[in-house]
Amino acid sequence: MWIELLITTVKIFIVVHVVLIGVAYTVYAERRVSAFIQNRYGPNRVGYEGLLQPFADVVKLAFKEDIVPENANKPVHRLAPMISIFVALTTMAVIPFGHTIELFGRVIPLQITDVNVGILYILALTSLGVYGITLSGWSSNSKYSLFGGIRSSAQMISYELSMGLSIIGVVLITGSLSLQDIVIHQYGWKWNIILQPLGFIIFLVASFAETNRAPFDIPEAEPELVGGYHTEYSSMKFALFFLAEYANMIIASAVITTLYLGGWQFPYLQEFGLPPLAVSLIQVATFGLKVAFLVFFFIWVRWSIPRFRYDQLMNLGWKVMLPLSILNIIVTAVIIKILK
């Protein structure tokens, strides 16, 4: 009983810190990659090639003055960044980053907890993420923040539907809502990206919209909204929003990996006859590499594609993505019925 609790605590500690350090280096990667794409240097002064830049940024943000607008609703203003970061970090609890590992004669599952409604848990939490943005927009009592908040809620409502519907294809193939089962089902070449190409594209696009990343970043479109929903935030509260945005990006990558790219599966690894510990470690490393590639993909898209207009975004969400995801469910269900 106590040892189980201890193991879970250690797992939570490791996962949260890996995500936070991942966020720091995603920000660094974003600045370096964007610099590369725009043919300039980017941050390369602090430490070797700028590797210590994230820590310098954190120190700078922590020492800044925390300004709260005079007419803001102060409790809600304080609550909003907390909601954002809470939602971003708790989603990680159900994502399997490996199968099992044997340490000190004990088989430890490499996942904080395997809930039997895993996918629904992720959908429920990501749908709560919009509160952080909406409430920060409302409580700041500033029109630019409010516009940012309203835009973001409209966008999230529109894309959540196609996101949820595209997952149903995966659930139909696997026959389970547990994320560990979904990954185990994708052994060998049977990754869901091959079985569900349409569902994968819909989910990927919807993830971009849900994480407010370009080309779907109208909630924080600088030319028209100053800074969007976090215009009136400063110091560590602003840092929390920043942290939540990048953590969401990492978590979206982890979810896409789990659902469509085989999670921790390394094709045909079991047939090489490696010792179990090496197998476990290779699986965890595979998961990390896949997530890192998707994060790079997010950055790549942001610096390559211009932002959508508001009406284009709504048209794409309701008139293209939603019908396509319903079509995907019907086709998947019919094929499964024929093959059985």
Next chain:
Amino acid sequence: MVLLFSSIAVGSAIMMITRRSPVISALYLIVNFFSVSAIYLMLRAEFIAIIQILVYAGAIMVLFLFVIMLLSLKDESKLVENLTYKKLGAIIIALLFLSTVGITTFFAFTDKFRTLSPLAEEMGTTEFIGKELYTTYSFPFELVTFILLAAIVGAIVLAQKKFE
């Protein structure tokens, strides 16, 4: 634990109807949804608990907040009405409510409601709900879908009329 979450639920419900600002009321309603969902979890109904958060807190309340913010409603302090007749109705409803609460708490201390029924273990799972919904209750289920479809069509017709 059940007592803790049910008291949070009641407390947030009271806060919700007494706040003047509509956004704050909506926030307390969300707190209420969460505590109800926690009670579902304790009764081993994981599916319903998650759906409660996903649908009510994640979708419906976001829409509510969206509309409230879009209309930018101010405090309701100006909306004080004369409530003489309504008070009588309110007293009757309050009495009915209190007697229901009394009866439930009285029966809650008998043994029948203290143990979890053996069916509860499997009833909360997604598979069980899905099977029951599409076999035993398929007719009411289809009926509900038709009513919802009619509501959607009605909403579109009304919206089109307004824009033409």
